[in-house]
Amino acid sequence: MATGCCGWALRRQLAGHREQREGELTGHAAAIAVYGAYAGAWGAVLSRRRGALPERPEPWDAVFTGAAVFRLSRLLAKGSVTGPLRAPFTRYESAGGPSEVNESPRGGPVRHTVGELVTCPFCLSVWLTTTLVGAGLLWPRATRAVTGGLTALAAADAMQLGYDCLVRRNSG
Secondary structure, eight states: OOOHHHHHHHHHHHTTOTTSOHHHHHHHHHHHHHHHHHHHHHHHHHHTOSSOOOSSOOHHHHHHHHHHHHHHHHHHHHBSTTHHHHGGGEEEEEEOSTTBEEEEEOSSHHHHHHHHHHTOHHHHHHHHHHHHHHHHHHOHHHHHHHHHHHHHHHHHHHHHHHHHHHHHHHHO
């Protein structure tokens, strides 16, 4: 558990959350701090960028980034092919959706927190959005190529699933 003034404040806040393990909340607080540092690093890099930031995002960039983040977060958090990346932090539970698996976090506080992060597409989406938005501001052409490719992959997946549903419906 944390010590000193910050440790006291954290323990006081945790007192109302006895239904969750104290270690989980401490791990989550650490993950928030790490994310804050990550986002701050992007901010520092972008503040040194030549030229003004755009006033608002381009609508198509927002659509493609959203689709890319969706597809990449599912691939990283649930994909059977990306299981080896998650394996140090997770335990296999069962098969999930098409080419997906269900896993649970394992290990000590740090390992468990990382396991929670890497098995949650919603959690990964925050980090991936930060990355793609920052990258898009620094390297717009390359980032558009990446988000376009991931968007095409998301569209292909949707077509594969739609086709599979049609075949099942018409054969049964």
